[in-house]
Amino acid sequence: DQQVKQNxxxxxxxxxxxxxxxxxxxxxxxxxxxxxKKYPAEGPTFLISISxxxxxxxxxxxxxxxxxxxxxxxxxxxxxxxxxxxxxFCAASLGRGSTLGRLYFGRGTQLTVWP
Amino acid sequence: EPEVTQTPSHQxxxxxxxxxxxxxxxxxxxxxxxxxxxxxxxxxxxVSFYNNEISEKSEIFDxxxxxxxxxxxxxxxxxxxxxxEDSAMYFCASSMVTEQFFGPGTRLTVL
Numbered sequence: 001d002q003q004v005k006q007n008x009x010x011x012x013x014x015x016x017x018x019x020x021x022x023x024x025x026x027x028x029x030x031x032x033x034x035x036x037k038k039y040p041a042e043g044p045t046f047l048i049s050i051s052x053x054x055x056x057x058x059x060x061x062x063x064x065x066x067x068x069x070x071x072x073x074x075x076x077x078x079x080x081x082x083x084x085x086x087x088x089f090c091a092a093s094l095g096r097g098s099t100l101g102r103l104y105f106g107r108g109t110q111l112t113v114w115p
Numbered sequence: 116e117p118e119v120t121q122t123p124s125h126q127x128x129x130x131x132x133x134x135x136x137x138x139x140x141x142x143x144x145x146x147x148x149x150x151x152x153x154x155x156x157x158x159x160x161x162v163s164f165y166n167n168e169i170s171e172k173s174e175i176f177d178x179x180x181x182x183x184x185x186x187x188x189x190x191x192x193x194x195x196x197x198x199x200e201d202s203a204m205y206f207c208a209s210s211m212v213t214e215q216f217f218g219p220g221t222r223l224t225v226l
Contacts, residue, residue: 034214043119043206043217044158089158101171102148102160103215 003027004092006106015115019077023090023106026071030092034103035064035075038087047088048075080113087111117141119218121207127224128197136192136221138207147190148208148215149182151175158206164190197225 005024013019021035031052036044050057050064050073057064063076077084087110091103120139128134140147149161162172164182179195190209194201202225208215 032213036217041219043121043208043219046214046216049214091158102163102173103150103158104160105158107157 003030004090004104004106006088006090006109008109009107010110010112012112012114013080015082015113016079019075019080019084019111019113021075021077021088021090021109021111023073023075024071025073025092025104027092027094027104028071029094030104032093033064033066033073034091034093035062036089036091037084038089038108044089077111080111082113082115085111085113119207119209119216121205121218121221123221124219125222125224127226130199130225131196134194134197134223136194136205136207136223138190138192138218139188140190140207140209141211141216142188144209144211144216146170146210146215147182147184148210149192150206150208150217151203152206152220153200153203161192194223197223199225201225 003026034049035047037047038044048059048062048064050066055066066073087108089108090106093103094101122137147164150158152158160173162176163170181193183191204220204222206220207218
C-alpha cells in the first residue's frame with residue numbers, strides 16, 4: 001500500500017528556520033489530508049488538516065499547502081523549535097460521507113531541530 | 116483537554132492466547148477506530164466502528180479480530196488467537212466528524 005508517500009525519512013533544521021515536510025499521494029479520490037506528530041512511546045497527535053477544496057490552511061506556526069494537480073502536500077513549520085523534534089506523519093482519507101473513513105498514513109519523517 | 120486513553124500500555128502474551136486491548140474514547144465522539152503499527156512499518160488501519168457496528172474493516176482485520184463497545188465508555192479490540200506477527204503497537208482513535216484523535220497505544224508482544 002503506497003498510496004501516501006513521505007520520501008524523506010529524516011530532516012534536520014536549525015532552530016528558528018523553516019521546516020518543510022513533504023508528502024505525495026497517488027489516489028486522486030483522497031479529499032481530506034492531515035498531519036500528525038508523534039513522539040516516542042506516544043500516539044500520533046493531530047496537528048493540522050486540509051480539505052481538498054482548499055490549497056492552504058494555517059494554524060499558528062504550522063501551514064499546510066495542498067497542490068492537487070501534483071498530488072502533493074507540504075507542512076511548513078515557522079519558526080522551528082527544538083520541541084518540534086518528532087516524527088511527522090502525513091495521512092489521507094477518502095472522506096466517506098459526513099465523516100472520515102480510514103486514514104492512509106505515510107511512513108513518517110523524523111524532524112530534528114537543533115539549537 | 117479530553118484525550119483517548121488505552122490500557123494496558125504493554126501486554127505480553129504467548130502465541131495462541133487471547134488478548135483484549137481496551138480504549139476509552141473521548142466522551143462526545145461518535146466514531147471509533149483501531150490502527151496498528153508494526154515496528155519499522157506504517158500505521159495501518161484495522162477497523163472503524165459507528166453506531167454499535169463495524170463501518171469499515173481492512174484486509175488485516177480477519178476472523179481472529181473483533182471489536183466491541185460493551186458500555187457507554189469503553190471500546191475493545193479482541194485478538195482471539197495471537198500470532199507472532201500480531202506483535203505491534205495498537206492505537207485506538209476517536210472522532211466527532213473529521214479529525215481522528217489517537218490514544219497513546221498498547222504495545223503487544225507475542226512470544
